[in-house]
Amino acid sequence: MKKALIIANQKAGKGKPLKKLPLVQTHLKTIGYTSEVYLTQNTSDYLGIQEFIKVYKNPDCILIIGGDGTLNDVVNAVPDNFEIPLIVLPCGSGNDFATYLYGKKSIEEILNGLLKNETININIAECNGQKFINGLGIGFDGWVAKKANAGAKWIPVILKYNLAILRGLFTYRSFYTSLGQSLIIAIANGPTYGGGFRVAPGANPTDGLLDLWHIKPIPVFKRPYFLSLIKKGRHAIEPGPYTHQTIKEITIQCYKNLPAHLDGEYFEADKFEVKMLDMSFRFVK
Secondary structure, eight states: OOEEEEEOOOOOGGGGHHHEEEHHHHHHHHTTTEEEEEOOOOOOOOOHHHHHHHHSOSEEEEEEEHHHHHHHHHHHOOOOOOSSSSEEEOOOOHHHHHHHHHTTTTTTHHHHHHHHHHHEEEEEEEEEEHHHHHHEEEEEHHHHHHHHSOOOOTOOOHHHHHHHHHHHHHHHOOOETTTTTESSEEEESSSSSSTOOOOOTTTTTTOOEEEEEEOOOGGGGGGHHHHHHHHHHHHGGGGSSSEEEEEEEEEEEEEEEEEEETTTTTEEEEEEEEEEEEEEEEEEE
């Protein structure tokens, strides 16, 4: 039988990875795979992931059960020349990359992709030395990510995210960087982040380019309208206070520490050095 390594984030999606783990292992067995499991211990559990892969050498695939943050941990833990096919199962609070790859397929349908032996090469980018696969959001997006990741754990993350957006619409102030005055700076490899926010509807993670959307200051009373356009991706065809370009790399200098997120994980910086790397990882289609 073939061997699959499972990396599951037990804290993602209010425990959904643990709930889905028996189903995943059972279905793997029916299609001819044995499996070994590692439960990540914390965010950025790179050493634990590396040791797990090192112990169970030469697997046929690696399954990631979690959201975009869990996928980001794996992308940063494995070596640059990693060639083992990956699968990410949508079991987190934000599943934008899995949705890009698999749409609305069930877990069983996604796992059946192993039988076809077809893969797609996905480009990897970097910000301040940290790899990312889906997107970087600076300013309003980062502030929302901070608020959504805080607060009472019993409140669903999507609800916290939407409440943070509502609050930020009326309170978040624009900021200055080397790009000028801004409300959002989004640098995307994939078309969505934040649970379906279509900030870069034309982004293609196989084309070797990053999509930079610079959202300029928007008067408070106009924010609901323009942010609804951005959420749906209609800003790509409607004129407004934003610009778009594709890039290979860029350095954005800020005048103070700004809130940001990388694949949904919050951080702060006063300088963002971003570039598309000359590397890619293989994902099962």
